[in-house]
Amino acid sequence: MTDYNHSEIEKKWQKKWEEDRVFETKEQQGKEKYYCLVMLPYPSGNLHMGHVRNYVIGDVFARFHKMKGKNILHPIGWDAFGLPAENAAIKNKIHPAKWTKQNIARMREQLKVLGISYDWNREFATCTPEYYRWNQWFFIKMWERGLIFRKSANVNWCPSCNTVLANEQVLKGLCWRCDSRTQQRDLEQWFIKITDYADELLEEHKQLRGWPEQVLSMQKDWIGKSFGTEIEFAVTGTGKKLKIFTTRPDTLFGVTFIVVAPEHKIIDEMKSQIANYNEIEKYVIESGGKSNIERSSCKEKNGIRFEGINALNPATGKEIPIFTADYVLANYGTGAIMAVPAHDQRDWEFAKRYNIPVIEVIKSSNSCDGNQSDDKDVSEAEGVLVNSRQFNGIKSSEAFDIISEWVEKQGFGKKTTNFKLKDWLISRRRYWGTPIPMIHCKICGTVPVPEKDLPVLLPEDTEFTGEGESPLKSSKTFVNVKCPKCGMDAKRETDTMDTFVDSSWYYARYCDNRNDNAVFDSVKVNYWMPVNQYIGGIEHACMHLIYSRFWYKVMRDLCIVKPGEPFENLLTQGMVTLNGSVMSKSKGNIVSPDEIIEKYGADTARLFTLFAAPPQKQLDWSMEGVEGCLRFTNRIWRLFDVVHTKTEIPASEKDKNDILRIMHQAIKKVTVDIEKEFKFNTAISSVMELVNALYTYKYHSNDGGTSIEVYKTVILLMVPFTPHLCEEIWEKLGYKEYVSAYPWPAFDENVMKQYSVELPVQINGKLRGKIIVSAEDGEDEVKKIIEKDEKIASQLKGRQIAKFIYVKGKIVTIFVK
Ligand SMILES: [Zn+2]
Numbered sequence: 001m002t003d004y005n006h007s008e009i010e011k012k013w014q015k016k017w018e019e020d021r022v023f024e025t026k027e028q029q030g031k032e033k034y035y036c037l038v039m040l041p042y043p044s045g046n047l048h049m050g051h052v053r054n055y056v057i058g059d060v061f062a063r064f065h066k067m068k069g070k071n072i073l074h075p076i077g078w079d080a081f082g083l084p085a086e087n088a089a090i091k092n093k094i095h096p097a098k099w100t101k102q103n104i105a106r107m108r109e110q111l112k113v114l115g116i117s118y119d120w121n122r123e124f125a126t127c128t129p130e131y132y133r134w135n136q137w138f139f140i141k142m143w144e145r146g147l148i149f150r151k152s153a154n155v156n157w158c159p160s161c162n163t164v165l166a167n168e169q170v171l172k173g174l175c176w177r178c179d180s181r182t183q184q185r186d187l188e189q190w191f192i193k194i195t196d197y198a199d200e201l202l203e204e205h206k207q208l209r210g211w212p213e214q215v216l217s218m219q220k221d222w223i224g225k226s227f228g229t230e231i232e233f234a235v236t237g238t239g240k241k242l243k244i245f246t247t248r249p250d251t252l253f254g255v256t257f258i259v260v261a262p263e264h265k266i267i268d269e270m271k272s273q274i275a276n277y278n279e280i281e282k283y284v285i286e287s288g289g290k291s292n293i294e295r296s297s298c299k300e301k302n303g304i305r306f307e308g309i310n311a312l313n314p315a316t317g318k319e320i321p322i323f324t325a326d327y328v329l330a331n332y333g334t335g336a337i338m339a340v341p342a343h344d345q346r347d348w349e350f351a352k353r354y355n356i357p358v359i360e361v362i363k364s365s366n367s368c369d370g371n372q373s374d375d376k377d378v379s380e381a382e383g384v385l386v387n388s389r390q391f392n393g394i395k396s397s398e399a400f401d402i403i404s405e406w407v408e409k410q411g412f413g414k415k416t417t418n419f420k421l422k423d424w425l426i427s428r429r430r431y432w433g434t435p436i437p438m439i440h441c442k443i444c445g446t447v448p449v450p451e452k453d454l455p456v457l458l459p460e461d462t463e464f465t466g467e468g469e470s471p472l473k474s475s476k477t478f479v480n481v482k483c484p485k486c487g488m489d490a491k492r493e494t495d496t497m498d499t500f501v502d503s504s505w506y507y508a509r510y511c512d513n514r515n516d517n518a519v520f521d522s523v524k525v526n527y528w529m530p531v532n533q534y535i536g537g538i539e540h541a542c543m544h545l546i547y548s549r550f551w552y553k554v555m556r557d558l559c560i561v562k563p564g565e566p567f568e569n570l571l572t573q574g575m576v577t578l579n580g581s582v583m584s585k586s587k588g589n590i591v592s593p594d595e596i597i598e599k600y601g602a603d604t605a606r607l608f609t610l611f612a613a614p615p616q617k618q619l620d621w622s623m624e625g626v627e628g629c630l631r632f633t634n635r636i637w638r639l640f641d642v643v644h645t646k647t648e649i650p651a652s653e654k655d656k657n658d659i660l661r662i663m664h665q666a667i668k669k670v671t672v673d674i675e676k677e678f679k680f681n682t683a684i685s686s687v688m689e690l691v692n693a694l695y696t697y698k699y700h701s702n703d704g705g706t707s708i709e710v711y712k713t714v715i716l717l718m719v720p721f722t723p724h725l726c727e728e729i730w731e732k733l734g735y736k737e738y739v740s741a742y743p744w745p746a747f748d749e750n751v752m753k754q755y756s757v758e759l760p761v762q763i764n765g766k767l768r769g770k771i772i773v774s775a776e777d778g779e780d781e782v783k784k785i786i787e788k789d790e791k792i793a794s795q796l797k798g799r800q801i802a803k804f805i806y807v808k809g810k811i812v813t814i815f816v817k
């Protein structure tokens, strides 16, 4: 046999797969389907090792389940809108569409040399009108359902990107893309009412049994459901009431002041009653320049007291001061809090600073003195109520319900639920996104573009200056339009949509990507959905994976998909690192997929990324590891000649049984490791053992075809990992069919049992492990197996064996000194 020439072999099979449309797919009612999806890539222009890992993992699932006889949907496409294209337009004077198209072409070629089993017929880019017109269609459907609204909002502004950022795009006060410090600005924005679905998004976690616990808990925290009570505090001399949200109604009698966020509307409403309004106004302006993170993490809690007005604690009837302080955020609860300094650290610090009384209302069960808590640390522990009139003596854990009910009965409040999750700010003042399909008319107000006029196309005559206004404003052809209702001159909305919109429903479009008449055919979508296996990075735990789940539920309410969740199982793959640090262009520690594939081949690159670490764990790149994998692919290649060697000695039944047993064990291990455990590394190890066994087996060509059968099994088991190599050998073995479409081998527990025995191994009278041997094995062979068994061998290490007793087929007893 000739040398293993990976580049020739890989090109040959990639071409054949494409010509014969091996991975193209259609709905087949009645046939079990398997939808394998990797997260939609952004076409940055260069495939990196993180991508390679993600797609190779996806390919293992897709190829395995195809061989298991399922109808596979395994698509790929491009998350093609977004800021980098626009920045390139500003910098290099290249149109975002052109830049994006070039990048896609380049990445498509890079992907193709990896030999991933995509159905390329399903490919699309989200920046095309064929796709984004449906974003606009969804927007109008949501508008009709009251899920879209517009309001002026305090938003995060990145001065470097000149754009509005969603809260989740601000990390520690910095822009998530460029690390610039963000500012606050007040702008008119579009929102999607995702909060209408907050409860359901949390509740349906129950269905997501195939998701990592870590992702669920991150989402839970993000949605942030808390139970509490809304209580109204009257404002003296105004007839107005201040509504606060608290999760601790049990401490109501200990409330000694109120704090409102600087954005709270009371400040404006009571302008004339607030004696020190000028001072307050100055404070409000100053805090406007700070980010939320800065505001809540600042060590010194400072604020300003309102002169001239106070609040009344509805429980005690006592007058208490009102402050404004920027550690209270406008978007949490009602933007106002009741402060209980005896039982809250932050309130306590504030009270000390401004000399406000501290009233203890919970006596913790382990405190034994009756002193005022005034000069002690704050107690956030449970206990019994004190200083709370008729509620004294009640356990604080029970007081939550009792006091909430009392508050309701008294008519100054009610039990409520609060969420950290905020409505989704989707408007962006950018060009390279989906135009929001709305028209502003002086007479009719805001009017949606009629469905028949969709898509609203991105104009070509725009300027890319990098200034703050949306580039769409600079297009004469775009902005001016007739109102669809009254026909008068009107103006188009010039904001575009957040690109998270594009990736919130793309999984459904893959099921029917060429549809020009509808967003998709529900019959097709309902055949393929839900996604059986979704694969992507943990960094998408909150935004993308919450938006997509939300969008799916909206589609359900539009009656275009069946109820449920979009992603049944989720695998979050670990990062790829070099010497322990994340690969990045700026650090200059990139391993280029192109170079690796050219030198070692796609199969070896695939094998290494799967073998070096379990998929969920970090993968540290190692050239020695890659070399090792290349040696293994070569070993499989050369094994063809080995199993065809002529030999005169006939194989004994025992030898044949031995190798068959190892083969069935390997089939079982690989099957279970891929299907249930996602442990591709140990799956590959067990094929390595089988290959080793076949090299040491001496009776090739004279064993009634056993070794050829075992070799074929090796090839079948390796298809998900090294598909090109396997196709080439399969052809040499005389098959006309593609091994990629061949049935997965079955394992037979009976064969394994028939030929093998599980032996307990005792060392000095204690059970130390079990080994599997062939029923025919003698003492020498059993000794060899024990030496290879890590667990047992470690017990024997450095100790002298005094006695070794093997009771054939029953037990091994060893005595050591
Ligand atoms: Zn930025």
Ligand SMILES: [Zn+2]
Residues within 6 Å of the ligand: 441, 442, 443, 444, 445, 483, 484, 485, 486, 487, 488, 490
């Ligand atoms: Zn009008």
